[in-house]
Amino acid sequence: MQAYSSLFQRLNHAIQDQQDKLRELSPKEMYDPMDYIIGLGGKRIRPLMTLIGCDLFDENPDNAIQAALAVELFHNFSLIHDDILDNAPLRRGNITVHEKWSHGIALLSGDGMLVKAYDVLSKSKSNHIPDLLKIFTKTGLEVCEGQQMDMNFETTEIVSVADYIEMITKKTAVLLGCSLQMGAICANISVSSQHHLYEFGKHIGIAFQILDDVLDVYADDKKFGKQVGGDIISNKKTFLLLSALHSSNEFQKKKLEDLLMSKTVSNSDKVIQVKEIYDELKVKDLAILEANKHTQLAFEHLNELSANTEKLNNLKEFAHHLLNREV
């Protein structure tokens, strides 16, 4: 996104600076993993959104840089602890913190990183701090709740599509809304405009996550970074699976449940056969419809904002860019 290249550069500079500071701190066992996970990269979408949320209202995005860093640190804290919970060996193609160091160090450096996020936030302008703290903390709790819901789903027999939407909203989408809103707070914007920007980010986040489920099954093998069908293999309760379970007839449901329980069907056969049922039930279309509904909602909120038209268009384009990964 050409329009955001200068914001992105500003952000990367601040992240680099933050990493330099982390390297100076001790004990190193606590701070090195923070530097390590930030260094693994990622698209930096959340902190970029914070700068965008500020820049949108023609305020100097430097005023939102602490908030942006707080968002990125929080996101990375959640990755360290989620990787412990998921027993994940890899993160962004690299060894996870708990594997590289230990579970204890991953636990503690994650805790420290969460507090560090607040430390960075506390260096924002004093008059912004109360509002920043409220939305950041409300969102932090929701992200934890979403993660707990996701864990609960693994052992819950019947999960509704509505429960699923609530889970992804909390686990993923609200942090996008929060990131934008924090930028808007730093631009001294009205509560009502903050709200519209938050809702825009949240609904884009929901759409993004649903399309992510679609991508996991229908992506082009050659272009997809991970194994296509991974969610099917691991019986993950995605929008597609839950919609399929919900809309299937008795025969299809039985077949689907047998595939989920089977210990003899190979992974590749399982993917092929589950996909056949998905296709029969047109759950891909359902998912795209649901994602479009949220994209539509997001843009309605964006249209409520009084801001520079070109900047609003850039944000729309950015949202499309995020959502239109190849399916």
Added chain:
Amino acid sequence: MQAYSSLFQRLNHAIQDQQDKLRELSPKEMYDPMDYIIGLGGKRIRPLMTLIGCDLFDENPDNAIQAALAVELFHNFSLIHDDILDNAPLRRGNITVHEKWSHGIALLSGDGMLVKAYDVLSKSKSNHIPDLLKIFTKTGLEVCEGQQMDMNFETTEIVSVADYIEMITKKTAVLLGCSLQMGAICANISVSSQHHLYEFGKHIGIAFQILDDVLDVYADDKKFGKQVGGDIISNKKTFLLLSALHSSNEFQKKKLEDLLMSKTVSNSDKVIQVKEIYDELKVKDLAILEANKHTQLAFEHLNELSANTEKLNNLKEFAHHLLNREV
């Protein structure tokens, strides 16, 4: 402490109220452990100190109640995660969160509790929030650093007494200083007075922790809540052990190290023999001397404060009450 019975009552009411609110929240897997660990009790010294820090300057302690709750929630978060790290089966005579639920739930509800502490803090008066956030977060980082140092000590061959003092300062003492200072912030007191109150709390905390090490070895079996000599049995690097290693001659040092390494000496013999070396080296006296030094420092800071004399005397008496457990 009769003088603080009304503050204590106010605090207990607020904690009860907070527990009632936690019970209303979902997912329950995340919030029930928070309610559970708060319900295990404890002396509530930290949040009481926050109310004391406010009341000392004749401000309504209700203004500090959110800060007090934040401190108590933070402390309990650290207990949940420390118990995971220590693989502890019991906390205050009850089963620990990770044993009662699971490691995953303990990790996540601990995270949630840390964020919840900030949530409660964010409901303080807006004009106090920036300063509260700064000291609370600085302290939170130090507590994590202290915990990491403590973990590092387990595998570090040579730990100096100075390293040990730094570790207990961060792991335990600064939260006492922070608790008092947060109360003072809510009483709109000058930065210089806040500093003296913080230093008072910190040095009392250091003295308390050193005396705790003494108590572990020299307490009366019948009055001590846990096994006397537990630190000796587990080779914990306490003030006593580190002082003994530091001041011993070659013969004593060899004997001490042999006892630490021995897999054949019984626990009770190990306690008796290590204690003999401690007595030869008078490390109990050294510890009491060091604790007294910090108590003295604490009172010097207290004397710098302009506050109601009776209230200052109550606080001194409270500090003595904390420190004068029977050795």
